[in-house]
Amino acid sequence: MEDNLDCPVVLTGNEHSKFLSKRYGYKEWMISRFLNFIPHPEKMLDYVHDSKNLHYYIRVNTLRTNPQELKRRLDEKGYLLRETILKEVFEIKNPGFGGIQIKDTGITIGRQNNDVNNDNKDAVTTPKDYDLQSSKDDDLGSKQPSIGSTIEYLKGYYYIQDLSSCIAVEELEIHAGSDLVVLDMAAAPGGKTTHIAQKLDNKGAIFACELNSNRLASLLFNLSRCFVQNTIVLNIKAEEINELELQFDRVLLDAPCTCEGIIMKDHSRKKSRNLVDLETCSNRQKKMIISGFDVLKPNGLLIYCTCSFAPEENEMIIQHLLNNHKDAKIEPLNYGMDGLTSFSKYQFDKKMVHTKRFYPHIHSTNGFFIAKIRKKPN
Amino acid sequence: MTFRNLTNLEETILKRSFNNWGIFEIFGTLRILTRTLVLNATISDQNTNVSKHDAIPNKILSHNSCGNSSSNAIEKYNNNYQGRFHTLTIGYSKGIEPSESGKNIKRTEEVFVHSNVKYENILFKKLNPVIIGLKIGTIKNKKFSPGLNFAEFVVKHNRNMDYPYVIINTKAENLIVFGRDIMGSSILSFFKDIKENQQVIILNHNKEVIGLGKSRYSGSLIIQPNIITIDTTQDIGTYYLKSENRLSKSIDKNIGHLL
Incomplete structure (x- = not known):
């Protein structure tokens, strides 16, 4: 595919997209796009519209405890934990009265326990093969204090983090205690950084970049809470990382994006973003992925992810990398639905099918995109 | 620096x-x-x-x-x-x-x-x-x-618990994370050679670090009922919040000065 991409792609709406945008409170350009590339788009809109469908996950910090021990302690406190495809990640069915404060987006998800009950999940979840959970809902028990205010949380025994984010780190192929040097290009608030640290068992080194000084505090807080000792935090523009003349075994680029995938947690994003934002994000992501790939060692791995559905922030970014680096190779991932091989008039590389997408109504996670890129050896 | x-x-x-x-x-x-x-x-x-x-x-x-x-x-x-x-x-x-x-x-x-x-x-x-x-x-x-x-390092590596500490009950644990001091009656056990005005590690019943404090009394006087015997100086609740706020302000301040 040529690199001369029209970004963003504007798709013409119709009566149906107008109706849906009015019904669910989105901008129409978003809906007209969703109808083109999201599987069962109306089911997703319906699913996202209902906050009862929100799922909460916690990742056990194995630097401080182990999954069995934490599960036992939280069970004793009345929390209902369900296993997921990742052994250190649990879905929490009753995150607590008052809900979870999502500080970084400034949102409070305030709900009572019974609201978490996911009665209509089966009705909208298709197909079963893609369901990442190992079990279904049970009775949710009594009201609990928020899962973000327990002693175990303050002690850093777990991190409240979406399953899809955990999968991104899982795909970095970090074996326990290996002496790898990892770059996290947009680190705050530290969910993935602390996950990498536990994968490395506090060995190796993580260079965590965060440009936004307001977000640095949350990163430092979480690193300290989770007892992470192998991180070097840099307040720099990730696009300029190559100026430091460092090389990395692994690069994680959880790129700043329009966050379409977390509309369920932040309804303001139905209307707060416009096509200019999409273009701005896309342009920055292109610069970031090139910089990240430049500092990758031969045979090293780069994971690119966003919490957006937009192909301009996902497949098109990967295509941009492939067009500019012949030594970049897409590798298959273990979870999620296949990435798009075409969008509008554009045809992507055949291997784009190996990138993966996550949808709330299918995977019970945030909307998410992950691509795994290996730099071919010299 | x-x-x-x-x-x-x-x-x-x-x-x-x-x-x-x-x-x-x-x-x-x-x-x-x-x-x-x-x-x-x-x-x-x-x-x-x-x-x-x-x-x-x-x-x-x-x-x-x-x-x-x-x-x-x-x-x-x-x-x-x-x-x-x-x-x-x-x-x-x-x-x-x-x-x-x-x-x-x-x-x-x-x-x-x-x-x-x-x-x-x-x-x-x-x-x-x-x-x-x-x-x-x-x-x-x-x-x-x-x-x-x-x-955390002390608790992890000094298995003999040969350091000044107090172990407190669950009720006190929940108060301490909001910065409260410790009453003598909340202490389940303590380091026997504890001295007055000494820094102590505050542990919960699972022997996990909950905070740091300063003793007001020595030895068994530390468990006198109905009075505060340990002043909490740092705790895992407010410690992190203060730290977060301080860092945030300090970073902004520094950047302001750089400009």
Whole structure:
């Protein structure tokens, strides 16, 4: 595919997209796009519209405890934990009265326990093969204090983090205690950084970049809470990382994006973003992925992810990398639905099918995109 | 201010502390770095009513530490704050040892543990990182003040519990994370040689660090009912919140000064 991409792609709406945008409170350009590339788009809109469908996950910090021990302690406190495809990640069915404060987006998800009950999940979840959970809902028990205010949380025994984010780190192929040097290009608030640290068992080194000084505090807080000792935090523009003349075994680029995938947690994003934002994000992501790939060692791995559905922030970014680096190779991932091989008039590389997408109504996670890129050896 | 290896004096101070807390054997296994946090002027100006503990922002100091006393940043700072401090125009030799005229200035050094030993100081100077590794405490006035992360090391490595501690009940645990002090009746067990005005590690019934405190009494007087016997100085709840707020303000402040 040529690199001369029209970004963003504007798709013409119709009566149906107008109706849906009015019904669910989105901008129409978003809906007209969703109808083109999201599987069962109306089911997703319906699913996202209902906050009862929100799922909460916690990742056990194995630097401080182990999954069995934490599960036992939280069970004793009345929390209902369900296993997921990742052994250190649990879905929490009753995150607590008052809900979870999502500080970084400034949102409070305030709900009572019974609201978490996911009665209509089966009705909208298709197909079963893609369901990442190992079990279904049970009775949710009594009201609990928020899962973000327990002693175990303050002690850093777990991190409240979406399953899809955990999968991104899982795909970095970090074996326990290996002496790898990892770059996290947009680190705050530290969910993935602390996950990498536990994968490395506090060995190796993580260079965590965060440009936004307001977000640095949350990163430092979480690193300290989770007892992470192998991180070097840099307040720099990730696009300029190559100026430091460092090389990395692994690069994680959880790129700043329009966050379409977390509309369920932040309804303001139905209307707060416009096509200019999409273009701005896309342009920055292109610069970031090139910089990240430049500092990758031969045979090293780069994971690119966003919490957006937009192909301009996902497949098109990967295509941009492939067009500019012949030594970049897409590798298959273990979870999620296949990435798009075409969008509008554009045809992507055949291997784009190996990138993966996550949808709330299918995977019970945030909307998410992950691509795994290996730099071919010299 | 850049991160650097320990000076001989700092190493001695830390070794003594590690020894006092019963974890001397792990000292050699850790890579320990320090960074100057603030300068505190010991002489205050009565006219401007400036406290003797007013601090110079880190970034201003880092300019000074990189070269000699003629740094533009420090000059600018001194011009702006003329008359507030009597001893701020002093120079430093590479930011480590104060000059003759700087003896009245007391510094606080932040102490960090980093698990990777393969990176040299020269890289840290080049990168100018915000944080390296885990902060375990501070050195001030030739004395090490442990933080909660240091207490974690103590609890993990001193299995004999041969250090000042108190174990508190669950009710008190839930109050302490909101900064409350400890009543004698909340203490389930304690280090028998505890002294008055001694720093103690506050543990919950699972023997996990909940906070740090200072004892008001010695020995078994620590469990006197109905009175506060331990003042909580740091705890895992407010400690992190304060830390988060402080860092946020300090970072913004520093960036403002850089501009």
